[in-house]
Amino acid sequence: MPPLVKVYEALGAIGDGRVRIENSRRATVVSSDESKTYEVETSADGREIASNDNASYWQGYVGYPAIAVLLARGFYRPPANVTDALAGVAWKDLNRKFKNDWARTIAEVEQNLEQAGHDPDTVRSEADAVLSFLRALRPVRGKRIRPPAEKPALKTR
16 A cells, blocks of 8 residues: 555645546656656556556555546545645655655645645545545556656746
């Protein structure tokens, strides 16, 4: 199972509109800084999933692009208030700032959510529900696809 932060990132990708469904099997997800475009392929039932993000390729767990595609395809529908709350988060910057310490990243995001008038408990509860959905789905990794090369970042948040 992926770390909880990857669910937050996936919800943010949905909120930002960075997921594009190409056809019944293929989709793309643009990174939060727009420096990478990830390719994701799913089976019809969503159980087999291949993605070229670093987590899926190197760590072997379902990375945020794959989770975002499952959500965008409607296998699980998070409420708009949660995806909207996580829109605009500069995930790459936060992950670098905290040296991939996911707990510190989530704490920072939740603090920012609260300051912006969102309920961090609602967001965490929904992220936990997505993790429960993934546990029940028990996705299997499809073919390994090498991660894309990084382009110069187009935007910083």
